Amino acid sequence: MERYYQPEIECASREAMIEIQNEKLVKQVKHVWDNVPYCRKKMEDAGVTPDDIKSIDDLHKLPFLSKADLRDAYPYGLLGTPLKDCVRIQSTSGTTGKRVVAFYTQHDVDLWEECCARAIVAAGGTNEDVCQVSYGYGLFTGGPGLNGGSHKVGCLTIPTSSGNTERQIMFIMDLSATILCCTPSYAAYLGESMKEMGLGPDDIPLKAGIFGAEAWSEEMRQDIQNTLGIKAYDIYGLTELSGPGVAFECSAQNGMHINEDHFIAEIIDPETGEVLPDGTQGELVFTSLDKEAFPLLRYRTRDVCTLTREKCSCGRTHVKMAKPKGRTDDMLIIRGVNVFPSQIETVLLNKGYPANYQIIVDRVNNSDTLDVLVEMTQEMFTDNLGEIAARQKDLVEGLKSMLGIKAKVSLVAPKSIARSEGKAVRVIDKRKI
Amino acid sequence: MSVKQISVFLENKPGTLNAMTNVLTKHNVDLRALSLAETTDFGIARFIVGNTLETVTILKEEGYISSLTPVIAAEIADKPGALNEVLQILTDNQINVEYMYASLGSKNGTAYMIFRVQDYKKAAAALESAHVRVLSQEDLAEI
Numbered sequence: 001m002e003r004y005y006q007p008e009i010e011c012a013s014r015e016a017m018i019e020i021q022n023e024k025l026v027k028q029v030k031h032v033w034d035n036v037p038y039c040r041k042k043m044e045d046a047g048v049t050p051d052d053i054k055s056i057d058d059l060h061k062l063p064f065l066s067k068a069d070l071r072d073a074y075p076y077g078l079l080g081t082p083l084k085d086c087v088r089i090q091s092t093s094g095t096t097g098k099r100v101v102a103f104y105t106q107h108d109v110d111l112w113e114e115c116c117a118r119a120i121v122a123a124g125g126t127n128e129d130v131c132q133v134s135y136g137y138g139l140f141t142g143g144p145g146l147n148g149g150s151h152k153v154g155c156l157t158i159p160t161s162s163g164n165t166e167r168q169i170m171f172i173m174d175l176s177a178t179i180l181c182c183t184p185s186y187a188a189y190l191g192e193s194m195k196e197m198g199l200g201p202d203d204i205p206l207k208a209g210i211f212g213a214e215a216w217s218e219e220m221r222q223d224i225q226n227t228l229g230i231k232a233y234d235i236y237g238l239t240e241l242s243g244p245g246v247a248f249e250c251s252a253q254n255g256m257h258i259n260e261d262h263f264i265a266e267i268i269d270p271e272t273g274e275v276l277p278d279g280t281q282g283e284l285v286f287t288s289l290d291k292e293a294f295p296l297l298r299y300r301t302r303d304v305c306t307l308t309r310e311k312c313s314c315g316r317t318h319v320k321m322a323k324p325k326g327r328t329d330d331m332l333i334i335r336g337v338n339v340f341p342s343q344i345e346t347v348l349l350n351k352g353y354p355a356n357y358q359i360i361v362d363r364v365n366n367s368d369t370l371d372v373l374v375e376m377t378q379e380m381f382t383d384n385l386g387e388i389a390a391r392q393k394d395l396v397e398g399l400k401s402m403l404g405i406k407a408k409v410s411l412v413a414p415k416s417i418a419r420s421e422g423k424a425v426r427v428i429d430k431r432k433i
Numbered sequence: 434m435s436v437k438q439i440s441v442f443l444e445n446k447p448g449t450l451n452a453m454t455n456v457l458t459k460h461n462v463d464l465r466a467l468s469l470a471e472t473t474d475f476g477i478a479r480f481i482v483g484n485t486l487e488t489v490t491i492l493k494e495e496g497y498i499s500s501l502t503p504v505i506a507a508e509i510a511d512k513p514g515a516l517n518e519v520l521q522i523l524t525d526n527q528i529n530v531e532y533m534y535a536s537l538g539s540k541n542g543t544a545y546m547i548f549r550v551q552d553y554k555k556a557a558a559a560l561e562s563a564h565v566r567v568l569s570q571e572d573l574a575e576i
Contacts, residue, residue: 376442376475376498383440383502383549384531385470385477410474413444414498 002251002314005114005121005153009261010316014309017317020261022055024289029053029062031080032295038077039065039297056264059287060275065299067100067329070240075101080295091139092239102239103293109148111290115237115245115259116149122250122257122314123208123233125179127154132171134182134190135213136162141243142213146181149245155179162186165193176205184216184224184232185355191227201229210235212244215324215342219350221253234323240299241286247321252313255320262289265319266298267307270328278307283328284321302328304340330427332361334368337405341426344372344407347398351391353380358417362430370407372399375414434557434567435503437485438547441478442498445471450478456495462488465573466506466547468534481506481536481547483574505548505556506536506573508566516546519565526559528552 004010012020030050032039043049046063053061070078079086081103088104104112125131131150135142143161150157158171162182168190171177180187187209194204206228212235224232236256237244246263247256258265266275267282276282284303288296303324312320326340333339345355356375361368374395382388392409399407418425443449450469457464466481482488485501492499509515523530528550536545545568550556557567 378498381440381442381498381500383438383477383479383500385472388475389472411442411444412475413442413449413496415496416444 003121003124003126004316005118010118010257010318012261012317014317017260018056021264021289024261025056025059025264025287026050026053028287028289028291028295029297031292032297035080036078036295038069038073042069059264059266059298062287062298064273064285065296067300067302070100074099078294078296079103080291081105081293086293088144089139090141090144090239090243100239102242104242105292108242108291108293111262112145112242112245113148113152115242115248115262116145116235117152118149118259119210119233119235119245119248120146120149120153120155120179122248122316123179123210123231124251125150125153125155125208129153129155129178130158130175131155131179131181132158132160132168132175132177134160134162134168134180134186135244140213141237141239142181142183145237145243145245146210150179150181165190169194169197169199172204172206173199178205178207180206180209180228180230182209182211183213184211184220185214185349187211187224187228187232188220191224195227201227204229206230208233210248212236215345217346217350219346236321236324238301240294240296240301241288242291246286250312250314250316255308255322257312257314257316257318257320258307260318262291263287264289265307265321267305268300270300270302270304278309278319281306281325284324304328304331332359332427332429334361334370335405337403339370339403339405343402344399347395347402348374351395351398353377353395356414356417358425359427360430361428363432368431370403370405372407372409373412373417374409375417376411377414380411434505434561434569435553436481436506436568436570436573437501438479438481438504438549439485439489439492440500440502441480441492443476443478445474445476453478453492453497456491456497457488460488460491462491464537466534466536466545468532468547470532479532479534481573485570502549503553505550505553505560506568507546507548507560508543508568509546511542511544515544519546519560522559522563522565523548523550523556526555528556528559 033050042063048061085105086103087106092100133146137143209230209232221232233249235244235248237246247258249256264287266285270283284301286299304326305324306322308320326342358373360371395409464480468479470477531549533548560567
C-alpha cells in the first residue's frame with residue numbers, strides 16, 4: 001500500500017497542479033520584480049514585466065539565471081526578503097568556484113522540510129520509524145534537510161551526522177534504526193564495514209535508505225540493497241533551490257518525482273536556451289514557486305537529464321526526472337563524443353575502485369587523448385604484475401563500452417592526485433584549441 | 434619453509450624508487466635482496482629485509498601500498514653452475530619459477546637466491562631433500 005505525506009498534492013490531477021503553478025508563478029514573478037533589483041534589471045533587459053507572465057505558458061519569456069549570476073550577486077544580491085525575516089543560511093562546498101550562500105525564511109525552511117518529509121514517506125517512513133541521518137550537518141544541506149523532514153514525519157531521528165563509522169553502526173544496531181539517510185558512497189561503505197563485522201542483511205534492522213548528493217549507478221543501488229537488506233531510494237536537490245527533496249524516488253525506483261507545487265522544471269537546449277519537449281535530454285532548469293528569501297526564476301542547474309510524465313505505478317502524478325547523466329559544465333567533447341566525468345566514475349565504482357581518479361585530456365598529432373589516472377589501493381594491489389595488468393585491461397574495456405571511445409588507464413600512487421579543499425581535481429584539459 | 438618478501442607499488446617515473454629508499458634509510462632498514470618489475474606506468478619493488486613487519490608498518494605510515502608474499506630463499510655456492518643445479522632440482526619436480534633474483538650480499542663464497550613459486554612448500558621440500566639450505570625468517574637476520 002503506497003503512502004503519501006500530502007496525497008492531495010502528490011496525487012493531484014495535472015489540471016489542478018497547473019492551476020496551483022499558475023497562481024504561484026504570477027505571485028512569485030511579482031515578488032522577484034518588487035524585491036530583487038538584480039533580477040528586475042535582467043527582466044527589464046529582456047523586455048519582460050510581471051504583466052507578461054499570466055500562466056506557466058509564459059515561463060519561457062523570463063530570462064535565465066545562471067551560476068555566474070549567483071556569483072555576481074554574492075552575497076546579498078538575490079535576497080528577496082529583508083535579512084530580519086531570514087532565519088538560516090546554507091552553503092555549498094564551493095569546489096567549482098565561489099560558494100553559493102542561500103537564505104531561508106521560516107516559511108522556506110518549512111517547505112524544504114515538507115519536501116524531505118514526502119521523500120521519507122515515499123520510502124515507507126512513518127512515525128514508528130527510527131531515522132538515522134548520516135549526512136553532514138552544518139552548511140551542507142543534507143543533514144539539516146533530512147533531519148527536518150524526519151521530524152515532520154514523526155520518526156525518531158538520530159542525528160549522527162557523517163563520519164565515525166563505528167558509532168554509526170552502533171546506533172543502527174542498538175537503536176534499531178529502520179531508515180538511513182546519507183550519500184550512496186557512505187551507505188556502501190557502511191554496508192561493507194558491517195559485512196566485515198559479520199552482520200548480514202537479515203541482522204541489520206534497516207529497511208530503507210534515502211541516498212543522494214552525488215552520482216550513483218543502478219549497479220551501486222543493487223549492491224547497497226543486497227548488503228544492507230534494504231530498498232535504496234534516490235533523492236535530488238540543490239542548495240540554490242533549498243536542498244535535498246526537490247525531487248525524490250518512490251516505490252517504482254525508476255526516476256524522481258519533482259515537487260512540482262514548489263518547483264517548476266524545464267529541460268532546455270544548453271546551447272540555444274530553447275525549451276525541449278518531455279523525454280528529450282537537455283539541461284534542467286528550475287523555477288522556485290514559493291521561496292521567499294531566495295526566489296530563483298529559471299535557474300540553470302547545469303545538470304543534464306530527461307523528464308517524463310508517464311503514469312507512475314506509485315500513484316503520484318508529479319513529473320519524474322531521470323538520474324542526472326552529467327553536468328553541462330563538466331561535459332567534455334573528446335574525439336567528437338560527449339563524455340561526462342560521472343560516466344567514468346560510474347565505471348570505476350562498478351568495478352570496485354574508489355572514486356579517486358583524474359581525467360587528463362590532451363591533443364597529440366591532432367587527435368584527442370583521454371587518460372584516466374586511478375589511485376592504487378591496498379585492496380587492488382597484488383605482487384602479481386599480470387593480475388594488475390588484467391584489471392587495468394578490464395577497466396579500459398569497461399570505459400570503452402560506457403563512453404564509446406578508448407581511454408588509457410594509468411595506475412598512480414595513493415594520494416598522488418591533486419586535491420583542492422579536500423576534493424580531487426577531476427578534469428585537466430590540456431588541449432589548446 | 435619460506436621468507437616474507439615485501440612488494441611495494443611504485444609509479445614508473447623518476448625519483449619514486451629513490452623516495453622509497455629515502456624512507457628506508459631514515460629508518461635504518463637494511464635490504465638483503467632487491468628486485469624491480471615494471472610496466473610502462475607502474476612498477477613493483479620487491480625486497481627482503483630482516484625486520485619485515487616493522488618495515489611494512491613504516492611504509493604504511495609513509496603512505497606506501499605494499500603486500501607480503503612468501504618466497505623461497507635458497508643458499509647456493511658462489512661458483513659457476515650452482516644456480517643451474519638448484520634450477521635442475523625445481524625442473525625435476527615440475528616447479529615453475531614465476532620470478533627470481535639474487536641477494537645483495539654474500540659471505541664465505543655463498544650466495545642467496547630468491548624464488549617466487551606457486552607452491553612454496555613443495556619447492557622448499559624438494560630443495561631440502563636435495564640438501565640445499567632453505568632459509569627461514571629467523572635465518573634472515575643472520576645473513
